[in-house]
Amino acid sequence: MKKTIIKNVGLYQDHVIKEHQNIEITDDRISGFPTDKDLLDRVYDETLDGHGMLATPGFVNTHNHIAMTVFRSYADDMNLMDWLQTKIWPAEDHLDSDVVYNQTMLGIAEMIRCGTTSFADMYFFMDDTARAVAESGIRACLSRGMTGITPSAETALKENRQLFLDWHKKGDGRITVMLGPHAPYTNTAAYLQRVVALAKELGAEIHTHLSETKGEVEECRKKYGKSPIAWFDELGLFDTGCLAAHCVWVDADDLDIMARKHVRVAHNPGSNLKLASGIAPIGKMLEKGITVGLGTDGASSNNNLDIMEEMHLAALIHKANTLDPLVIPAETAVNMLTEGGAKALGYTDIGRLETGYKADITLIDRSGLHWYPRNDQMSLLAYAANSFDVDTVLVNGKILLRNKEFTTIDIEKIKHEAERTKNKLFASL
Ligand SMILES: CSC[C@H]1O[C@@H](n2cnc3c(O)ncnc32)[C@H](O)[C@@H]1O
Numbered sequence: 233m234k235k236t237i238i239k240n241v242g243l244y245q246d247h248v249i250k251e252h253q254n255i256e257i258t259d260d261r262i263s264g265f266p267t268d269k270d271l272l273d274r275v276y277d278e279t280l281d282g283h284g285m286l287a288t289p290g291f292v293n294t295h296n297h298i299a300m301t302v303f304r305s306y307a308d309d310m311n312l313m314d315w316l317q318t319k320i321w322p323a324e325d326h327l328d329s330d331v332v333y334n335q336t337m338l339g340i341a342e343m344i345r346c347g348t349t350s351f352a353d354m355y356f357f358m359d360d361t362a363r364a365v366a367e368s369g370i371r372a373c374l375s376r377g378m379t380g381i382t383p384s385a386e387t388a389l390k391e392n393r394q395l396f397l398d399w400h401k402k403g404d405g406r407i408t409v410m411l412g413p414h415a416p417y418t419n420t421a422a423y424l425q426r427v428v429a430l431a432k433e434l435g436a437e438i439h440t441h442l443s444e445t446k447g448e449v450e451e452c453r454k455k456y457g458k459s460p461i462a463w464f465d466e467l468g469l470f471d472t473g474c475l476a477a478h479c480v481w482v483d484a485d486d487l488d489i490m491a492r493k494h495v496r497v498a499h500n501p502g503s504n505l506k507l508a509s510g511i512a513p514i515g516k517m518l519e520k521g522i523t524v525g526l527g528t529d530g531a532s533s534n535n536n537l538d539i540m541e542e543m544h545l546a547a548l549i550h551k552a553n554t555l556d557p558l559v560i561p562a563e564t565a566v567n568m569l570t571e572g573g574a575k576a577l578g579y580t581d582i583g584r585l586e587t588g589y590k591a592d593i594t595l596i597d598r599s600g601l602h603w604y605p606r607n608d609q610m611s612l613l614a615y616a617a618n619s620f621d622v623d624t625v626l627v628n629g630k631i632l633l634r635n636k637e638f639t640t641i642d643i644e645k646i647k648h649e650a651e652r653t654k655n656k657l658f659a660s661l
Pocket residue numbers: 297312316320321324354355356376377378379414415441444503529530533
């Protein structure tokens with residue numbers, strides 16, 4: 233049994249920050265909030281000084297294609313379909329397991345440095361992604377992306393099944409697996425029905441892209457006479473639980489279906505802006521009680537994996553889009569970064585700093601000039617803070633970043649390998 237104490241820290245709970253608190257961790261879970269007096273006769277294996285810091289639930293990145301770090305700043309200023317069809321999909325044919333493993337390590341390091349403790353991913357060579365997750369100590373929800381209209385359709389189904397059998401609830405329980413049908417426009421009804429059958433057989437949830445662009449919705453209506461949300465609902469894709477990325481072009485009927493079927497949304501404001509996809513009606517989703525978390529999407533459409541930036545964007549763009557300054561207040565933005573994100577990934581004991589919850593914790597250094605004067609700390613966190621303030625990151629009670637230094641990752645090796653595998657991939661194009 234390992235006992236860790238975080239002493240004298242600002243504690244974020246239910247949108248309230250209490251100063252001078254202690255957080256006790258036993259193995260992988262928060263075991264209490266002892267008083268200073270309690271600490272006098274307790275002995276700990278590890279002590280973290282939280283003086284000047286704010287402890288928040290670890291940040292959650294609900295939608296990523298992590299190994300796409302290799303395509304960072306490779307194809308910019310294009311819309312989604314041009315970007316996918318002319319640049320990304322042809323280049324992805326040249327990926328291999330060495331590229332995916334090393335680029336995943338780079339992405340994991342970037343996310344940990346930005347305070348992220350868990351992420352959802354959909355990509356290829358997911359066994360290598362799982363290996364990098366297991367080694368680095370981060371938490372992840374992984375799916376093999378599946379496109380039913382390509383020659384890889386059969387292999388993809390087999391690989392996603394095997395990924396589930398090999399990795400679901402593995403890596404000290406840090407890894408979960410979903411099924412990843414890519415999108416309505418890359419799949420057929422017959423293939424999606426096989427995905428649903430597999431989901432029911434395994435008890436697996438679904439991670440997909442839905443209603444990302446106006447063109448996607450128009451094409452779906454023309455082909456099937458209904459919206460992508462209605463089509464996926466009819467095919468049963470929401471029946472075992474679904475994490476849907478984007479949901480930009482959804483109407484009132486779609487929102488009703490999403491609320492009724494408990495579809496959880498990964499909101500990717502940076503990617504939606506950069507690919508000129510549009511702005512999702514997040515205020516309306518929240519009004520209907522739909523769970524919403526934040527995602528970066530891959531590093532090629534963002535172009536970084538800094539989830540605090542997504543929180544800032546989410547806190548700002550919806551105000552301008554709806555002309556309502558109250559649509560996403562500071563505490564809602566912070567909630568999407570933490571608890572909302574954790575719920576979106578299907579976690580039931582992650583996303584809050586409470587006794588019994590997993591010890592996924594981000595410590596934020598509040599010494600920067602932008603943290604002064606101390607008016608409203610929720611506002612400072614949502615609007616003024618940035619990821620350079622992240623000082624310490626714990627996942628499952630284990631310290632992955634301490635005083636802004638990695639504890640499990642050799643960062644120079646990661647940079648070298650990222651450059652090597654990028655050169656290898658681009659030489660093969
Ligand atoms: C089949 S694995 C995942 C697949 O998704 C592609 N992708 C990356 N970003 C997006 C996005 O915003 N919308 C749709 N598809 C996206 C990625 O390149 C892989 O091919």
